Amino acid sequence: xxxxxxxxxxxxxxxxxxxxxxxxxxxxxxxxxxxxxxxxxxxxxxxxxxxxxxxxxxxxxxxxxxxxxxxxxxxxxxxxxxxxxxxxxxxxxxxxxxxxxxxxxx
Amino acid sequence: xxxxxxxxxxxxxxxxxxxxxxxxxxxxxxxxxxxxxxxxxxxxxxxxxxxxxxxxxxxxxxxxxxxxxxxxxxxxxxxxxxxxxxxxxxxxxxxxxxxxxxxxxxxxxxxxxxxxxxxxxxxxxxxxxxxxxxxxxxxxxxxxxxxxxxxxxxxxxxxxxxxxxxxxxxxxxxxxxxxxxxxxxxxxxxxxxxxxxxxxxxxxxxxxxxxxxxxxxxxxxxxxxxxxxxxxxxxxxxxxxxxxxxxxxxxxxxxxxxxxxxxxxxxxxxxxxxxxxxxxxxxxxxxxxxxxxxxxxxxxxxxxxxxxxxxxxxxxxxxxxxxxxxxxxxxxxxxxxxxxxxxxxxxxxxxxxxxxxxxxxxxxxxxxxxxxxxxxxxxxxxxxxxxxxxxxxxxxxxxxxxxxxxxxxxxxxxxxxxxxxxxxxxxxxxxxxxxxxxxxxxxxxxxxxxxxxxxxxxxxxxxxxxxxxxxxxxxxxxxxxxxxxxxxxxxxxxxxxxxxxxxxxxxxxxxxxxxxxxxxxxxxxxxxxxxxxxxxxxxxxxxxxxxxxxxxxxxxxxxxxxxxxxxxxxxxxxxxxxxxxxxxxxxxxxxxxxxxxxxxxxxxxxxxxxxxxxxxxxxxxxxxxxxxxxxxxxxxxxxxxxxxxxxxxxxxxxxxxxxxxxxxxxxxxxxxxxxxxxxxxxxxxxxxxxxxxxxxxxxxxxxxxx
Numbered sequence: 001x002x003x004x005x006x007x008x009x010x011x012x013x014x015x016x017x018x019x020x021x022x023x024x025x026x027x028x029x030x031x032x033x034x035x036x037x038x039x040x041x042x043x044x045x046x047x048x049x050x051x052x053x054x055x056x057x058x059x060x061x062x063x064x065x066x067x068x069x070x071x072x073x074x075x076x077x078x079x080x081x082x083x084x085x086x087x088x089x090x091x092x093x094x095x096x097x098x099x100x101x102x103x104x105x106x
Numbered sequence: 107x108x109x110x111x112x113x114x115x116x117x118x119x120x121x122x123x124x125x126x127x128x129x130x131x132x133x134x135x136x137x138x139x140x141x142x143x144x145x146x147x148x149x150x151x152x153x154x155x156x157x158x159x160x161x162x163x164x165x166x167x168x169x170x171x172x173x174x175x176x177x178x179x180x181x182x183x184x185x186x187x188x189x190x191x192x193x194x195x196x197x198x199x200x201x202x203x204x205x206x207x208x209x210x211x212x213x214x215x216x217x218x219x220x221x222x223x224x225x226x227x228x229x230x231x232x233x234x235x236x237x238x239x240x241x242x243x244x245x246x247x248x249x250x251x252x253x254x255x256x257x258x259x260x261x262x263x264x265x266x267x268x269x270x271x272x273x274x275x276x277x278x279x280x281x282x283x284x285x286x287x288x289x290x291x292x293x294x295x296x297x298x299x300x301x302x303x304x305x306x307x308x309x310x311x312x313x314x315x316x317x318x319x320x321x322x323x324x325x326x327x328x329x330x331x332x333x334x335x336x337x338x339x340x341x342x343x344x345x346x347x348x349x350x351x352x353x354x355x356x357x358x359x360x361x362x363x364x365x366x367x368x369x370x371x372x373x374x375x376x377x378x379x380x381x382x383x384x385x386x387x388x389x390x391x392x393x394x395x396x397x398x399x400x401x402x403x404x405x406x407x408x409x410x411x412x413x414x415x416x417x418x419x420x421x422x423x424x425x426x427x428x429x430x431x432x433x434x435x436x437x438x439x440x441x442x443x444x445x446x447x448x449x450x451x452x453x454x455x456x457x458x459x460x461x462x463x464x465x466x467x468x469x470x471x472x473x474x475x476x477x478x479x480x481x482x483x484x485x486x487x488x489x490x491x492x493x494x495x496x497x498x499x500x501x502x503x504x505x506x507x508x509x510x511x512x513x514x515x516x517x518x519x520x521x522x523x524x525x526x527x528x529x530x531x532x533x534x535x536x537x538x539x540x541x542x543x544x545x546x547x548x549x550x551x552x553x554x555x556x557x558x559x560x561x562x563x564x565x566x567x568x569x570x571x572x573x574x575x576x577x578x579x580x581x582x583x584x585x586x587x588x589x590x591x592x593x594x595x596x597x598x599x600x601x602x603x604x605x606x607x608x609x610x611x612x613x614x615x616x617x618x619x620x621x622x623x624x625x626x627x628x629x630x631x632x633x634x635x636x637x638x639x640x641x642x643x644x645x646x647x648x649x650x651x652x653x654x655x656x657x658x659x660x661x662x663x664x665x666x667x668x669x670x671x672x673x674x675x676x677x678x679x680x681x682x683x684x685x686x687x688x689x690x691x692x693x694x695x696x697x698x699x700x701x702x703x704x705x706x707x708x709x710x711x712x713x714x715x716x717x718x719x720x721x722x723x724x725x726x727x728x729x730x731x732x733x734x735x736x737x738x739x740x741x742x743x744x745x746x747x748x749x750x751x752x753x754x755x756x757x758x759x760x761x762x763x764x765x766x767x768x769x770x771x772x773x774x775x776x777x778x779x780x781x782x783x784x785x786x787x788x789x790x791x792x793x794x795x796x797x798x799x800x801x802x803x804x805x806x807x808x809x810x811x812x
Contacts, residue, residue, distance in 0.1 A: 024191050058190040068252055087354075091360070094367075096371075
């Protein structure tokens with residue numbers, strides 16, 4: 001199972017959609033997309049994750065990176081994450097620095 | 107321009123290598139690769155062994171080229187590793203001679219003593235594959251946690267109120283009411299921070315959280331057949347790695363982040379975190395124990411050995427770490443610096459700390475270099491250092507631990523004195539010392555009251571409820587014929603051994619518990635409360651539950667309802683202490699009036715005001731603190747009066763007179779029925795008769811003059 005990842009930037013909002021499995025072998029692709037969003041000076045980062053089936057620790061590391069890379073002033077949204085993934089985000093305390101929602105409203 | 111110092115210079119098969127950096131020890135990320143560094147004084151060669159996570163066999167073995175060794179340190183950079191999926195170990199070759207103290211064996215794969223994450227026991231209690239060639243596997247840790255503006259809190263020592271707890275025991279019981287997947291974990295503690303806030307403690311002390319093996323010496327319980335574990339974890343496998351089985355995210359290898367998230371949240375709530383650390387021995391046990399790490403890397407350096415090559419056993423656990431060997435001293439210092447800087451830990455409590463003051467042959471040192479090093483270390487400068495000032499080899503240093511102005515002590519004498527006094531066996535002279543922060547032990551050497559960590563109960567020994575419910579220990583479930591655990595419990599069952607329906611006995615037990623809590627929270631020094639004592643936790647008379655993963659250790663949160671009076675009383679006493687600086691003095695009392703208030707900083711009374719009965723058979727004592735002397739006269743506080751009647755009948759206590767315009771108010775009376783046994787701060791009722799009061803049998807009264 002691989003990872004499909006896409007990035008769109010609309011009006012200062014970077015939207016990344018993740019589908020499949022995020023692990024050590026492809027976390028760097030995710031990281032590259034975050035860097036792209038940061039370079040475009042996005043004011044908001046929205047991660048659509050309803051199609052993401054599995055996330056290893058390497059994926060979580062990228063979340064940590066995303067918050068630090070985008071800077072404290074940029075809100076990072078996690079949209080529609082599945083239960084298992086949400087659990088992990090919660091236990092590691094990442095939920096305090098991310099905005100977690102079922103659906104994204106512009 | 108590409109840096110050229112990050113290019114490989116050597117190859118081994120498909121592996122690209124470069125000479126490494128000898129320091130820091132352990133595995134460290136460098137551009138494009140990982141720097142591996144390990145030392146051994148006696149090895150003749152060393153091989154790096156690489157595994158994919160959980161793989162039964164290694165995917166590569168790389169001998170360190172001779173030119174990569176500097177001194178006794180083998181270091182090497184390996185490029186292009188999939189570090190998210192990597193486990194590593196070492197093989198060491200060298201002499202193998204028991205009497206000489208050398209255990210080198212190339213067939214063993216050894217854990218890096220500096221491993222920051224250890225795999226192999228990723229989830230608690232999952233039976234390991236005993237055929238695994240490498241049980242405890244070093245992994246790489248990342249230091250990318252977002253601390254934001256967090257830093258250790260640096261609460262003044264005398265202001266601390268410590269709560270000693272076991273990570274798994276705190277929330278494992280279903281009554282904890284948290285998500286099942288969080289029970290018994292660091293995440294579970296985070297869920298319970300609101301409870302800790304409500305109770306009012308401002309420091310938690312965690313029993314060992316360095317990676318240990320719960321299966322060390324695991325065996326079936328002779329009574330029930332259930333597995334007995336190395337449950338408390340006083341047996342370290344790796345000093346730099348957190349216990350994966352305590353993390354809800356251990357399966358993902360995210361334990362580092364989970365603890366850091368806990369620390370950050372505790373700090374946000376003004377609660378410090380202290381770690382109970384075990385440097386006196388390791389999980390390798392005696393000569394019959396497993397070879398995990400130290401023994402195969404440098405046995406003679408790490409352990410104290412007899413001339414015949416056997417292990418000295420000052421720890422009671424099979425071996426003794428050679429803490430005053432300069433190399434071992436280095437690893438202890440590296441470890442504490444790492445936890446203080448990387449995890450923002452606020453303090454450390456050292457298990458059997460007297461061992462740290464013994465020389466390589468076991469003799470106590472006058473000026474132990476390790477204790478001195480830790481006391482003066484710049485990175486640890488603001489960390490609390492707390493010694494359990496005794497060891498299993500008979501060294502007892504309460505009051506004489508080499509402190510260098512920095513070390514606090516678990517005051518075992520405080521525990522014994524309070525227990526004896528409450529049941530009517532103590533002396534008032536001894537009590538007076540304990541209530542003042544044990545100046546008899548600490549003042550002559552210029553050590554502050556906060557040197558004394560005052561506790562009546564701790565993980566070792568009875569809970570507070572069991573102290574008033576059992577005359578003797580009941581440790582049969584440990585499978586050692588009731589021979590283990592201390593026989594000196596200074597306990598009294600109040601008339602019946604164990605649980606009872608008798609309302610009079612139960613009322614007396616609750617009163618005795620409140621007496622203990624009241625004294626603990628009005629004593630100078632630092633109070634430490636054992637997890638669950640605030641709700642009457644019992645271990646059914648077992649005073650050494652080191653091996654039980656069940657209700658003997660798990661806190662039953664339903665007790666909060668059952669013993670709500672104990673919880674409310676404890677909560678009120680903690681709030682009272684926090685609001686009255688006169689209970690938290692920085693220096694010892696001078697027994698004189700040095701601010702011109704007309705009252706000495708502390709005065710002693712009894713059934714007669716100004717006339718304490720100091721005889722050895724006395725069962726009464728009272729003292730008054732002058733609020734104008736709070737914190738050495740630097741802050742203004744109320745007057746506080748505490749009266750103790752441990753006699754079996756009620757007695758009239760005459761009260762010392764307050765300055766005009768002030769009145770005595772009742773904060774606590776353990777002889778009164780709940781909820782009149784204690785009051786919230788500010789709601790204390792005025793005492794009807796300001797000249798004196800009747801104290802019930804075995805009761806304590808605390809008044810506040812304002």
